């Protein structure tokens with residue numbers, strides 16, 4: 001590692017860890033170009049998009065923009081899509097894998113800050129946190145019910161696990177290779193609760209979680225799960241946390257690693 005010694009803290013001078021951005025896509029044609037345009041150039045060449053049998057032009061747009069595309073023959077769901085993303089990123093030799101939703105809700109310009117936290121061994125997992133203040137999140141267009149449920153579920157998740165994340169529901173998540181090789185994510189749900197299961201597994205493994213602030217951005221073309229699916233996701237998140245508590249109490253085993 002090339003670095004400089006500054007007051008006992010080793011700072012990385014230039015990135016040397018291979019960073020692969022993965023985008024789990026489903027009908028993202030309208031937002032893909034903007035998302036990719038904002039990915040810092042040093043991460044673009046290795047980016048991978050996994051298309052979950054979209055019915056729009058997601059694949060054509062991605063290919064036109066020169067992004068490596070992997071296609072699912074049939075729709076497997078958001079968690080299933082991430083499984084393909086991480087398998088492909090590890091096979092490509094990634095040291096750091098960053099998931100970015102291709103719906104342009106998470107500004108990829110912060111990627112260097114996220115990478116820096118992993119490269120300098122401050123964190124194993126870094127999330128983009130859209131809720132720095134209530135005012136900012138709501139001004140960014142986050143629906144009020146999503147704001148309230150995000151705060152509530154995040155509070156419970158932090159209390160149960162002892163973490164201190166700004167939000168547990170972000171679509172921008174970075175993992176070191178060690179994380180993806182430690183956690184049994186292949187056994188997780190193929191649906192949205194995959195994300196919660198993954199973080200619970202990380203906390204259970206003693207991995208170091210942290211976050212960086214990012215803008216909350218909601219707009220018409222962005223993908224946004226509806227009230228019914230959000231409620232299902234919320235219930236499954238609570239169920240996952242309950243299983244974690246029962247497991248920790250030695251009552252009902254829950255395979256976490």
Ligand SMILES: Nc1nc2c(ncn2[C@@H]2O[C@H](COP(=O)(O)OP(=O)(O)OP(=O)(O)O)[C@@H](O)[C@H]2O)c(=O)[nH]1
Pocket residue numbers: 024025026027028052075076077078079081101102103105146169171222223224225
């Ligand atoms: N594979 C798959 N991906 C999906 C599906 N629905 C959404 N996605 C992708 O998953 C990402 C997240 O979905 P969103 O609907 O934006 O949900 P969210 O970001 O958790 O919620 P919001 O904060 O409301 O945007 C999007 O970028 C979509 O491309 C699906 O049914 N299957």
Ligand SMILES: [Mg+2]
Pocket residue numbers: 101103105171222223224225
């Ligand atoms: Mg979204």
